[in-house]
Amino acid sequence: MTENDKQTEEKIFESATDVFMAKGMDGARMQDIADHAGINKSLLHYYYRTKDHLFNAVFEKIAGQMFKKFAPVFDENLTLEEKIRFFYREHITFLQNNPRLPAFLLNELHRNPARIKKLIQGIDINKIWSTLEAQHKDDLIKYNITRETIPQLMTSIAAMSVFPFLAKPIIGSLMEKMGYDFDEYIEERKKYAADFVIKAMKK
Amino acid sequence: MTENDKQTEEKIFESATDVFMAKGMDGARMQDIADHAGINKSLLHYYYRTKDHLFNAVFEKIAGQMFKKFAPVFDENLTLEEKIRFFYREHITFLQNNPRLPAFLLNELHRNPARIKKLIQGIDINKIWSTLEAQHKDDLIKYNITRETIPQLMTSIAAMSVFPFLAKPIIGSLMEKMGYDFDEYIEERKKYAADFVIKAMKK
DNA sequence: TATACTTTTGACCAATTGGTTAAACTTTAT
DNA sequence: ATAAAGTTTAACCAATTGGTCAAAAGTATA
Structure with a gap:
């Protein structure tokens, strides 16, 4: 049946x-x-x-889910700062519901690197750069964002939200031991990460 | 023999x-x-x-090596900013020589959480906090660092150096595809991460 | 109801793999 | 030189595990 x-x-x-x-x-x-x-x-x-x-x-x-979550940021009609805040709210909420996803994905890509090509074929940093230039030309100047520094910036942005989930075995236990609450820490991170990055971007 | x-x-x-x-x-x-x-x-x-x-x-x-590298930062007689720069130079250099170490460690801790207790028994955030207070009382005020925000700050600091190595399967391939050089990116990160964090900490 | 088709099960198989053992080989001590 | 001890090897074992198969159970169709 x-x-x-x-x-x-x-x-x-x-x-x-x-x-x-x-x-x-x-x-x-x-x-x-x-x-x-x-x-x-x-x-x-x-x-x-x-x-x-x-x-x-x-x-x-699983792999499909991960990267679909990045695209909508550029669709919204927001300032660069607002986009960053929007991104962290959405992305960390997604990770709260799929905490093991990044570790799973990275482990498998390490085990079987052949998958990577297919996975990243949809990602084009040059395209992202063009979109950014079109939408936030003055912000790029204001924040001193160039083709040379964009990998540093983008990996830093990703690191702020993904790392706590990758390192949860250590961070979670350490926090429990010290009397902090991991879930609360994650919830607060939606704002903290955005503030952190925005301040860091300023010249 | x-x-x-x-x-x-x-x-x-x-x-x-x-x-x-x-x-x-x-x-x-x-x-x-x-x-x-x-x-x-x-x-x-x-x-x-x-x-x-x-x-x-x-x-x-392996586990021993990872955390031994954190302690020396507090021994040096440096300003807080200098300590951050010192940390990233040392830590990222260490990771350049042991790129798989963080992933290995976190995978095993996930697989066997019983190990965690023993591993983190030497780490005491309260002690770190006391040391920080003694060495940089005015900086803590200047940078608005409190007992409540220290987990956010410390995980952010760690994220900046560790994440690129954890996410190397994706980042490395993506960079190769886009014409960037991963090793160069890592080398530059020693300075970028320090600048990024120091700017982010400012009120 | 009888028949054809699909779904589910338990028994089984072959390959892999961590581990053992006894014998061969080396080294050290007397 | 010879016995004793430590080291290395090949053959082997038992358990695990991904996968197969034929029979049983269930469902749709006539």
């Missing part, structure tokens, strides 16, 4: 996502995924031929 | 470090390590009883 079909196939996909996210490709076990979904292991092979296929399906979806 | 002994044991340790760093505990194979060292697989068990023991030995050494 198509109804039950979708249910099973979807259940498998969701369980696979959970297990692969938590354990990675190498650490994940097909039996784990089956148990997690409450079904027989053979069903995994019935719907997704192999572990590689299943992992592939999960990775493709 | 003790001479040859050390050679073999050390060769195993170095090969294990390389393979574990590259593949992680789950992805690493004992046979790989043996091949890498050019010896029989049984020797791994002769010197280090099990894979876990061997991994443990590697992890302990």
Whole structure:
């Protein structure tokens, strides 16, 4: 039945996502995924031929999500500062709901570098630069942003939101030990990161 | 012979470090390590009883290195700004020589959270705070650094130097595609990160 | 109801892999 | 030189694991 079909196939996909996210490709076990979904292991092979296929399906979806979140910033009609604030609000909220996503993605890209090309084919820094120039010509001068410094700036912006999630094993434990609350820290970071970057950009 | 002994044991340790760093505990194979060292697989068990023991030995050494590098900053008799510049020069140079270290460490801590307690037992933010207060009382006021904001500031500082190495699979490929040079970018980051943070800290 | 088709299951298989063992080889000590 | 001790190796073992298969169960169609 198509109804039950979708249910099973979807259940498998969701369980696979959970297990692969938590354990990675190498650490994940097909039996784990089956148990997690409450079904027989053979069903995994019935719907997704192999572990590689299943992992592939999960990775493709996950990878897509990550970068879709960056584009809308440029669609909004906002000042550069407002765009930065907008970005951190959206991006950190997304990471709050998908805290393991960056680590999962980077681990897999390290394990299988062949994926990278396909993943970044949609990203064109020159295009981003053109868009920025068109939308914020004076801000680029005001903030001294050039083609040479844009990698430094963009990685710094990404670092501010992504790093806390990548380093959560350490940061989270350290904060717990010291009486801070990680979730609160993340919530506050939406504003802190924006303020930090905006101040840093000023000449 | 003790001479040859050390050679073999050390060769195993170095090969294990390389393979574990590259593949992680789950992805690493004992046979790989043996091949890498050019010896029989049984020797791994002769010197280090099990894979876990061997991994443990590697992890302990690696983990120790990472945090030893943070302490010397406070020993130097420098202004706060000079300390930040000193830190990034030292820390990024260290990471240039050990680019996989942060990813390795964080992956293992995620896989085995029990390690974390032991690892961070030496770190005491309150102690760091006291040291900062003693050395830079006026700077803390000048830069509006308080017990509440110190996690935000410290994670931001760490993010600036560590993130490029964690995200190297993406950043490196993206830069290659766009005609930037990753190593050059890292070298420049020693100064950029310091400038960035110092500007960001100002009220 | 009978038949064809799809879905699910448990038993099973072959390959991989961490680990063991006994024998061969080296080195050291007497 | 010879025995004792340490080192190295190849062959082997047992457990894990991704994957297969045929039968059973369920569903749609006639």
